[in-house]
Amino acid sequence: MAKAKLHFSSGVSSFLIANTGTLLILLIWWVVTALQLINPVLLPSPVATFVALWEGMAGGGLLLDFWLTLYRSLYAFVIAAVLGIQIGILLGANENLYRSFEFLIDFFRSTPATAMFPLFLVVFGIGDFSKVAVAAFAGGLVIFFNVAYGVMNTRKTRIMAARIMGTPRWRVFFDVIFFETLPQTFIGLRTAISLTLVVIIVAEMFIGSTNGMGQRIIDAQQVFDMPDMYASIIATGIMGYGLNQLFLLTENKFIHWKGR
Amino acid sequence: MKVNYLEHQTKVNPHQTGLDISVSGLTKYLDGKPLYEDFDLHISSQKITCIFGPNGCGKSTLLNMISGLVPIDSGQLSFGGKPRSEVSLGYVFQNYRDALFPWLRAIQNIEYPLLSAGFSRLKRRARVEELIHQFNVGFDLSRYPYELSGGQQQLVSIMRALATRPHVLFLDEPFSALDYEATLAIRDKLQDVFVETGVTIVMISHDLEEAVYLADHILLLTKRPTRIAERVVFNASRPRTLETLSDPEFVRIKAHSLEVFRREAS
Structure with a gap:
C-alpha cells in the first residue's frame, strides 16, 4: 500500500519535472491574456487557440493543410535519403573523389537552400514539385555528407578483421561498412527530416501556394485570424516534434550499439 | 621436441597444420626510414611463437605484413610453400572493442567467418557448439559484445578467429587491455586449445613473463631497423601451470x- 502510494507520487513528480516548463509557459500565457497585458488581437488566449486547433483538426481546413505539408516533407525526405545515401557511400568510399568535390560540397552546405528557390522555380516550374525539389536538395546534402563522413571514418580494425577472414570486398561493404555508417547516417536522416520541413513551410509561404501549413499561417496572419495562426504554428510544431521523436525511437531501436 | 610434434599430430587435430611461415629478404620503409631491411624469419608450425621487442620496432606491422593487411616493399612470404591466398588465418586484435561487430550478438560474431565462407546453418551451429565446448564458455553468447566484460569479449574474438580452423592464429597483444584475472584465465584457455588442436600460434606480447610462459619460441626483436636479436627456445612440457613460473x-x-632485450632496446 505504502509502496503503491510512493509509486504514484513518484509518477506524478516525474511528470511534473518533465512538464513544469510547459505548464509554466501556458500559465503565463493565460495570465497575460486574462489581464489583457497584450492587445488581445495580437495574442489570443490559450483556450481560444486550442479551440481553434481542435476545430481546425476536427473538421476545418487545418487537417488537410497538415497532411499536405507532411506529404511534401516526406516526399522531399525520401528523395533526399535515396540520393544522399547513394552519393554519400560512393564519395565516402573514394576519398580522392570526395576531395575533388570538397569545395563544392562545403559551398552548397553553407548556402541557405532558401536562396535557391528562384533557381528551382526556373528549373521545375511553379508547381508543387519545385518546393519538394528544393527541400530534397537541402535535406539530401545533409544526408550525403553525414553518410560520406561515416564511410570515411569507419574503424579500420573491423574492416581488417573482416578482410583477414577472407570476406570478399563487396561483402565487407554490406556486412561491415554499412553498419559502421548507420549511426552517422541516422544523424543525417534526423537532421534532414527537420530541414525538409523547414524548407517546405517557407516554400509554401512564399512560392505561389494555395495550401499547406506555411500558406495557412501566412493567410491567417493577413486576415488577423490570430487563434488560427497560433493553432497552425502549434500544429506545425507538433509535426516537427513528432517526426523527430519517430526518428529517435527508430534509431534507438535499430542502432542499439550506438555510443557503446 | 620431434616427439611432441608427432604426438600433436596423432591427437585430435582438425586444424590444417604443418605450414611453417617463412619470410625472406623482407624490406619495409615507413615514412622514408627503414623499419625492416632484408629481414629473414622462420616461424615453425604447431608451435607457439611469441614476439617481444621494444616499442615502435614494428611488431604489429610484421604481423600485418605477413597476414597481407599491409603491403611490403620487397621480399618473399611463404606458408609452407603456399602463397597467402591459399592460407587461412585467424587474427585477434588488441582492441576487442574495435574488432568485434557490435551490431551482431556474440554468437553471430563467432559464426560470421563461417557465414562468409559459405558454411550451411547446420555446420555453423555445430562448429560453434564445438568451440563453446572447447573453451568451456560459461556466459550467455546471445548477448551483444558491449554487454560482456572485456575478458569475455576477447574470448569471443579468439573463438571467432578460430572458427574456420585456420592454419595459423595471430594474436596482437591480446591481453594488454584486460585485467590480470581475465588475462590468466584466457591465456590458459588459449594454451588448452593449443594442446588440443596444435594450431600454429604467433603472438605479440608486451609482457616477457607471459611470452615465456606461453611460448615454445620467443623471438626477441631489436630497435629499428628491426632485426631478430635472438630466437630463444623454451621446452617446458604442457600444460604449463603457475608452478612453471617458479621453475628454474x-x-x-x-x-x-630480459638481458638480451635490455641490451638491444637501449
Missing part, C-alpha cells in the same frame, strides 16, 4: 631474454 628453467630463460 623458466626463471633462467626469462632472465636471459
Whole structure:
C-alpha cells in the first residue's frame, strides 16, 4: 500500500519535472491574456487557440493543410535519403573523389537552400514539385555528407578483421561498412527530416501556394485570424516534434550499439 | 621436441597444420626510414611463437605484413610453400572493442567467418557448439559484445578467429587491455586449445613473463631497423601451470631474454 502510494507520487513528480516548463509557459500565457497585458488581437488566449486547433483538426481546413505539408516533407525526405545515401557511400568510399568535390560540397552546405528557390522555380516550374525539389536538395546534402563522413571514418580494425577472414570486398561493404555508417547516417536522416520541413513551410509561404501549413499561417496572419495562426504554428510544431521523436525511437531501436 | 610434434599430430587435430611461415629478404620503409631491411624469419608450425621487442620496432606491422593487411616493399612470404591466398588465418586484435561487430550478438560474431565462407546453418551451429565446448564458455553468447566484460569479449574474438580452423592464429597483444584475472584465465584457455588442436600460434606480447610462459619460441626483436636479436627456445612440457613460473628453467630463460632485450632496446 505504502509502496503503491510512493509509486504514484513518484509518477506524478516525474511528470511534473518533465512538464513544469510547459505548464509554466501556458500559465503565463493565460495570465497575460486574462489581464489583457497584450492587445488581445495580437495574442489570443490559450483556450481560444486550442479551440481553434481542435476545430481546425476536427473538421476545418487545418487537417488537410497538415497532411499536405507532411506529404511534401516526406516526399522531399525520401528523395533526399535515396540520393544522399547513394552519393554519400560512393564519395565516402573514394576519398580522392570526395576531395575533388570538397569545395563544392562545403559551398552548397553553407548556402541557405532558401536562396535557391528562384533557381528551382526556373528549373521545375511553379508547381508543387519545385518546393519538394528544393527541400530534397537541402535535406539530401545533409544526408550525403553525414553518410560520406561515416564511410570515411569507419574503424579500420573491423574492416581488417573482416578482410583477414577472407570476406570478399563487396561483402565487407554490406556486412561491415554499412553498419559502421548507420549511426552517422541516422544523424543525417534526423537532421534532414527537420530541414525538409523547414524548407517546405517557407516554400509554401512564399512560392505561389494555395495550401499547406506555411500558406495557412501566412493567410491567417493577413486576415488577423490570430487563434488560427497560433493553432497552425502549434500544429506545425507538433509535426516537427513528432517526426523527430519517430526518428529517435527508430534509431534507438535499430542502432542499439550506438555510443557503446 | 620431434616427439611432441608427432604426438600433436596423432591427437585430435582438425586444424590444417604443418605450414611453417617463412619470410625472406623482407624490406619495409615507413615514412622514408627503414623499419625492416632484408629481414629473414622462420616461424615453425604447431608451435607457439611469441614476439617481444621494444616499442615502435614494428611488431604489429610484421604481423600485418605477413597476414597481407599491409603491403611490403620487397621480399618473399611463404606458408609452407603456399602463397597467402591459399592460407587461412585467424587474427585477434588488441582492441576487442574495435574488432568485434557490435551490431551482431556474440554468437553471430563467432559464426560470421563461417557465414562468409559459405558454411550451411547446420555446420555453423555445430562448429560453434564445438568451440563453446572447447573453451568451456560459461556466459550467455546471445548477448551483444558491449554487454560482456572485456575478458569475455576477447574470448569471443579468439573463438571467432578460430572458427574456420585456420592454419595459423595471430594474436596482437591480446591481453594488454584486460585485467590480470581475465588475462590468466584466457591465456590458459588459449594454451588448452593449443594442446588440443596444435594450431600454429604467433603472438605479440608486451609482457616477457607471459611470452615465456606461453611460448615454445620467443623471438626477441631489436630497435629499428628491426632485426631478430635472438630466437630463444623454451621446452617446458604442457600444460604449463603457475608452478612453471617458479621453475628454474623458466626463471633462467626469462632472465636471459630480459638481458638480451635490455641490451638491444637501449
